[in-house]
Amino acid sequence: xxxxxxxxxxxxxxxxxxxxxxTHHAPKHTEDWKGETIVAFxxxxxxxxxxxxxxxxxxxxxxxxxKKLPRIDILNILSRYVGSENWKDFKDGNLGLVEETKxxxxxxxxxxxxxxxxxxxLIIFIxxxxxxNNFTFCMxxxxxxxxVSQVVDIKILQPGQSPIYLKTNDEGCFSYKTKxxxxxFVVQSPYHKTDTIVRYSNTNDFGTVKLxxxxxxxxxxxxxxGNFMDVEKRRNQLQELIASDAQIYQVYPxxxxxxxxxxxxxIQKLTLPTSTLRNIQILNKEYHNGQLVKLKFLVK
Numbered sequence: 593x594x595x596x597x598x599x600x601x602x603x604x605x606x607x608x609x610x611x612x613x614x615t616h617h618a619p620k621h622t623e624d625w626k627g628e629t630i631v632a633f634x635x636x637x638x639x640x641x642x643x644x645x646x647x648x649x650x651x652x653x654x655x656x657x658x659k660k661l662p663r664i665d666i667l668n669i670l671s672r673y674v675g676s677e678n679w680k681d682f683k684d685g686n687l688g689l690v691e692e693t694k695x696x697x698x699x700x701x702x703x704x705x706x707x708x709x710x711x712x713x714l715i716i717f718i719x720x721x722x723x724x725n726n727f728t729f730c731m732x733x734x735x736x737x738x739x740v741s742q743v744v745d746i747k748i749l750q751p752g753q754s755p756i757y758l759k760t761n762d763e764g765c766f767s768y769k770t771k772x773x774x775x776x777f778v779v780q781s782p783y784h785k786t787d788t789i790v791r792y793s794n795t796n797d798f799g800t801v802k803l804x805x806x807x808x809x810x811x812x813x814x815x816x817x818g819n820f821m822d823v824e825k826r827r828n829q830l831q832e833l834i835a836s837d838a839q840i841y842q843v844y845p846x847x848x849x850x851x852x853x854x855x856x857x858x859i860q861k862l863t864l865p866t867s868t869l870r871n872i873q874i875l876n877k878e879y880h881n882g883q884l885v886k887l888k889f890l891v892k
Contacts, residue, residue, distance in 0.1 A: 593660050600683050601661060605654060607674040612636060622654040643669035664773060664792050725793040727775050730765040733784070734802040739764040740781060744803070747778040749788075779803060782874040806877070830859045835883040843875060843890045858887075 593601070609622050616636065618629045625633065630650055638644050645666055653662050661667065667679035676682035731740040746758040746766055760766050768775065773793045780786050784803035834840075840853040853861065878886040 593658070597661055600686065601653075601658075601667075603686055604667075604670055604674065604682060608654075608670055611674050625654070637669065637673055641669050641672045643672070645669065725771065725773065725775075726767060726769050727791065727793070728765060728767045728799060729789075729791075729801050730763065730799065731760055731779065731781070732764070732800050732802050734804050740784065740803055742782060744784075745780040747780070749776045749778065780876075781806075827859055827863050830862060831855075833884055834859070835880065835885045838884055839886045841888045843888060845890065845892070 605622055609620065612618065612633050613620070616629075616632055618625060618632075630647060634644060634647075634650075643665075645662075649662065649666060652658060653666075662670075664679060671677070671679045671682040674682065676685060731744050732738065733740050740760070741764065744760040744764065746760065748756040748758065748768060750756065756768075758766050758768065768777075774790065775793075776788065776790050778786065778788050779801060781803060783806055785806045787801075787803065789801055834855050836855055838855050838858075840855070840858045842851045842853065844850065873890045873892055874887070875890055876886070876888040877884065
């Protein structure tokens with residue numbers, strides 16, 4: 593933990609104690625809190641933030657001198673408890689207090705000693721601000737527990753900026769560098785459910801993303817393969833799967849055109865005894881109330 597992080601976290605703990613003491617009777621310092629006081633604090637924390645920290649975490653970070661910061665989710669909860677939006681907002685709002693504390697410690701130091709103390713802190717701060725977090729994620733099929741072989745579209749969401757679009761490689765993985773501690777992205781796969789993923793750089797579980805199979809999309813692929821002997825049964829199943837007002841588009845290769853199908857025309861196309869649909873590729877799909885309402889596909 594850097595000196596700046598130590599100052600900020602110490603200040604956060606003081607703010608937490610002040611906030612709790614506004615409505616409760618307890619020792620001034622959290623190091624002196626015990627049993628019932630800790631439980632009362634946990635309840636007050638939950639009532640204000642809908643978040644919790646365990647008794648073990650309280651003892652680790654409030655009754656002792658920790659060597660590292662808590663997880664970012666704990667820092668965010670405690671920051672909300674004292675009136676900030678999150679840990680970053682708390683740090684930004686208390687830069688002046690932290691610098692004032694440092695100035696008091698430096699008061700009276702010779703210029704050479706002041707530079708010797710301040711310069712390493714400045715270098716660490718610059719490195720922290722400019723360094724980039726290298727996120728790497730690999731897509732795994734939740735049912736098969738193996739890498740997703742199809743290309744997965746990745747849309748990285750950035751606050752106040754346009755999204756960044758990427759695709760997974762042959763191993764089902766992608767990498768992205770950013771100076772932010774958090775990454776938010778949307779995964780879209782022809783035969784898996786669309787999902788929004790949020791990960792933080794200081795956690796150990798961000799390497800694998802499990803994708804849930806989209807049963808409806810797999811059914812369409814199965815129907816298009818021409819394996820069904822009972823055509824009438826096949827058509828009835830499609831009638832239930834597809835909404836009556838569904839928007840269905842076939843995109844032709846090389847952007848040569850788009851064809852719009854009605855529900856019945858599309859079902860007729862799927863149930864014809866032909867092999868042309870065996871290489872169908874679903875580009876986009878939407879569902880509502882358990883039925884397909886929008887489909888865009890390509891026949892290779």
